[in-house]
Amino acid sequence: MKNHITKFFDEMNHYMKQVSHDEISKAFRILEAAYERDGRIYVIGNGGSLAIARHFVGDLNKTVFGHHIHKDVKRFQSVALPTTDAELTAWANDIGYDMVFAGPLKNYVQEQDVLVAISSSGNSANIIKAVEVAKEKGIPVIGMSGFDGGKLNQLADAKILVPTEKGRYDLVESIHETICHLITNYFQGVINYKEIGSQEI
């Protein structure tokens, strides 16, 4: 049993080291610019990736500002799209599952915004459709993908790829979640330095 556990953690380590630091830095810069110009950050994904997406929205909106929550500090405007299960199932039922993100995105999207798309395969149809809406509008796309990156890794501006073999959702999703926390941690620092001049949490 111990070997199994060690193997899993070793694989995690191995693939984390393969993620491009340059592309993560790109994501930092894209999100910081969005914050400065009051843009909205939409985060989308399917299944496990949707859970990561929703978690990330909460972290961007609240966790980043944890130590300054009662102060008059401008916060991120991150949005979980669509905003309700009802709207999601309406699009899926009436129009098609591939439109559950692209449809609602069209309602909200403006030039100041950013799209964060999370897809382990990089090929989920509803994710790619939403990315195409984003690109047509000219807004930056942060793409978190796995395996060979699929179409998402080609289209994204920040290409955060966890290059495992096909099917290793367990590793890809874990590392995507870690990267979302890395980004959250980075922005906690940005806000701390802005507000109190130090990292001290």
Added chain:
Amino acid sequence: MIIARAPLRISFVGGGTDLPDFYRQYPGRVFSVAIDKFTYVIANHIPHAKKIIVKYTQTEVVDNLDDLKHTRIREALRDLGIDKNIEIASFADISSKSGLGSSSTFSVALLKALNSYLGNSLSKQDIAEAASRLEIDILKEPIGKQDQYAAAFGGFNVFQFNSDESVDVKPVNILHKTKNDFQKHLILFFTGTTRDASSVLTEQKSNIADKMEVLKNMSDSVFKFEELILKGDFEQAGKMLDEAWKRKKSLASKISSNSFDKIYEEGINAGAWGGKILGAGGGGCMLFMASPDKMANIKEKVVALANKEGLIGFEELPFKFTECGVDIVYRDDRK
């Protein structure tokens, strides 16, 4: 109505190497950072007016494009095939000719606004190139591309100008803590005088053949400066600025006046490690790099001397770095 904005910039090292007479022989480079001082351009469709209305420090109302006095706007409109039914206005946090790249920032914001008005979606690089084409090819200004690129991309960048006219954009991945510290080690002053870049740059352009070695060093020094900033070694970086300033002065006589030299020396004597005059150098802004505990003294000494030298408008210009480049900040024409 569409509102576009673009940021001004501080260039640290490498300025002067973005001129074609240099980069056609050796890659030009500049380390530059966008700051939170913006120029805004508004484009509004006025289908019933049949005229062109342009508002800046003056207001112009014309029937024909040729009658428009504002050169940049006139030629941008001509180039894009817009000759009526448009109202354009500009707003700026800092007056023009400040040495912070304001002319090109304006061009970038203008082209973003006009292209969006026409429904064209352009990338940051496209806008930088369009602004460069407007200013260099169409208006024949003797300038380089560093300001257009800085305004379009925003943030910290090293731009490299290649002999085939292409520009490589390399973002500088500076950590938040280092960025914060860097800002604390800088103080910027508006000198209260403005200057015209063209005359200085024309002279600088004609001196390039003589100054190839100096310019090559300046271009290469960009990597060293980047390394020092990323490490947080602001003292060495400040000293590099001082050396670079001394070298740049050897390039053209109009780069700095006697008053400015005295004020710069005063800043150094008050504890600054180095600094520069921003822009093509005949006026504009003055920047110093120093330890934060020296800032109050530098400010006191430098402002006092400036006033004595007759520069009444000389004052500190507080600023912050910005990751933002050119953006549409508002539009109400959603279909």
